[in-house]
Amino acid sequence: MPRTDTADRLLLRTTRRGGGWVVVLAVAALADAAATVLLPAALGLAVDDVLTPGPPGRAVWLCAGLVLVSAATDIVMEPATGAGTARATAWLRHTFVRHVLAMGPAHRLDPGDVTSRVVGGAAEAGIAPVAVVRAAVAVLPPVGAVVALMLIDWRIAVALAVALPLPVLVLRTFVRDVTGSVRRYLDVQGAMAARLAEALRGLRTIAAAGTAEREARRVLAPLPELRREGEDIWRVQGAIGARGLVVVLLLQVVVLAVAGLELAAQRITAGELVAAGRYAALAAGLGPIATHLGRIGRARGAAARAAEILGRPAPVHGDRELPPGPGTLEFRRVGAGGVLREVDLLVAGGTAVAVVGRSGSGKSLLAALAGRLADPDTGEVLLDGVPLHRLSRTALRDAVGYAFARPHLFGETVLEAVGFGAPGAPEGFLRHAAVTACADSFVRRLPSGYATAMPDAPLSGGEAQRLGLARAFAHGGRLLILDDATSSLDTATELEIGRALFGALAGRTRLITAHRAATAARADLVVWLDGGGVRAVGTHAGLWRDPHYRAVFGEHS
Structure with missing residues (x-):
């Protein structure tokens, strides 16, 4: 769980992204607060005007003007x-999505939970600019009320100051409690989203198993907990509403009692007594403050x-470029994931290497390390003598192409899916890659x-794999990594692709995780993983x- 100050710093950054609309909101809110503070005084003057013989003064018109100002500021x-919230939410979502994608596959993130955070959570945190401005401005009427009471009669102000710490304590407790409650609510919501995403990925299995x-019961099982939160x-x-009402009534009783004594002693007028009562309500104004502090609490929980x-952390890339070379791949005392330990391996440039081993031996992990989809815990991986972590992102991705067992195909069209990751590649080049991967037909x-x-x-699964292979063939520069990328192909298609893989693509270094003896037999070299090395x-x-x-x-002598 992150430290509270870390979440608050993120919330502050989000608040700054509200843009000019937050300034407009602040100005309008300040004008509304000024009208709210001046209105009781104007009302008191109007009462004194009515009680004083002679023609009425201008206080009534002043009251009407202040009411119009308050209405205009609301508009x-x-x-x-709305605009400030939208800008802040958009910034947070962009920041979150960019970071998740930059992290890569090394951090195992649940898609459902991440979606919950970026959709619902960002919307909650995006209210921060508005909530902070409104909460800050909501403090001004109570402060203005205290000042106004000082101007009316210092004894009334002292009586109010003695009772004022009570609403402050109530507000502090409220912010703490609502932040924790919202955080727990969003955690349960994220867990439900994760279960739903898992079920959607396995819809065929669920249907087949009946x-x-x-x-449905498993996905919705956290509902009672969600309801409780x-x-x-x-x-x-x-609770804050009930306590706030009690506090407001208590302060009004204290202020009106002292103000009544002051009126009896003829130290204040009847209009000032009315104004004092209104200012007492403003000074204890927990309603607006609690509303906006509640929003801040929800935003803090989401943040x-x-x-x-x-x-x-996201992987940090260096700034080096690759020197000319054949694609020599080297592992130096590499350990990773508690699976691989002290791996030393040298793959000569242009070699086709099959990586074999029992399930769990680390084949896919070795393939991920070879192209820096994961970083080793110890040791380093080098390509043509340059450690992968020292390469710029562009140099690394231009040099390495990947094909996977279950490729995800991105792009509006099939051609864009083949060219994904190879911007600017000519259409003829992409079509040739599809032909090489037996996808053209x-x-x-x-x-x-x-x-x-x-x-x-x-x-079909095999057709998707062939498009994934075509994408890798179009993308990979000097190192091509196939992680179980032919598992869904029929034997004839696999043999045909193998001819290209071990023939036409011979100029590249090829690292292939192999499950079939036929694939290993066609490779120049076999790396046998066992026991963590x-x-x-x-x-x-x-x-x-x-x-x-x-x-x-699965063969035995």
Whole structure:
């Protein structure tokens, strides 16, 4: 859980992003506060005018003018409130999304929970600019009321000052309680969103198993807790309303009692008695302050959840470029994830290397480290003699191409999906990559070929994998990493792609996590992972004599 001051700093940054509309809101709110403070005095003058023989004075018109000012400021504050909130929310969402994407896959984030934070949480935190301005301005009428009472009669002001710490204590307790309640409410909401996202990812499995009702109960299981936390928020807000009413009545009784004595002693007028009563209500004005402090409390709770993610470090890239080279890949005493320990490995440039091992041996982790989708806990990974963490982001991503078992395809059209990550690549180059990945034939059968919109292109698992391979072929510069990227292909297609992988793409270094003996057999070199490290490096034919190696592929001598 992040420190409160970290969340408050994020909230302050969010507040600053409200833009010019916050200034407009502040000016309008100040004008409204001034009218609110002056109105009881004007009302008192009007009462004295009525009680004094002779023609009425201008106090009545002054009251009307102050009421009109207050109404006009309300009209201005409405659009300023909406615009300032929207600007702050947009900034926080942009900041949050950019950071999540910059973090990469090294931090395991639940999509549902992240979505909850960026959608609902950012909206809650985005009210901070408006809430801070309104809360700050809401303090002015009580302060102005105290000053006004001093001007009316210092004895009344002293009586008010003695009782004033009580509403301050009530407000402080309210902010603390509402912040905690909102934070817990959003945590439960995030947990529900995470369960729903998980269920949506597994809809086919749920339908096949006939467990829709059970999954619905699992997703909605936190609802009672969500209800309790929601009721707690309302309880806190209801309590401040009840306590506020008692405090206001108490202060008014104290002030009116002293003011009545002052009127009896002829030290104040009847109009000043009326004004004093109104100022007592303003001085104890917990309502507006509590409303805006409640919003700040909700914003703090949401900001704390955002700060949890924003506080996680994103990979820092260097500024070096790659020197000319064949794509030599080197692991130096690399340890990572509690799986790989003290891995030393040198892959010569242009070599096709198959990484094999039992499930859980670290094949995918090694593939992630090779292109810096993850950073090692110890040691370093180098490409053509340059540590990956010293490379600029552009140099690293231009040099390394990835293909995955379950590729996510981005882009408006099929052609854009193939060219994702390779901006500016000629269309002919992208089509050639699709041909190399055996994707061209089925793409041409789509309604608009390569111009087919991705939502209109129903793809099987194997077809999606082939487009993922085409994207990697179009993207990878000197190092191509295939992490189980042919698992959904039929044997004939895999053999055809293998011919390109071990033939036409021979100019690049290729790191392939392999589950099939046929793939390992076609590689120049096999890296056998076992027990957290490299057990052996050699050709498939040479390693095949070892029965433990054969067992990796389910074969026995």
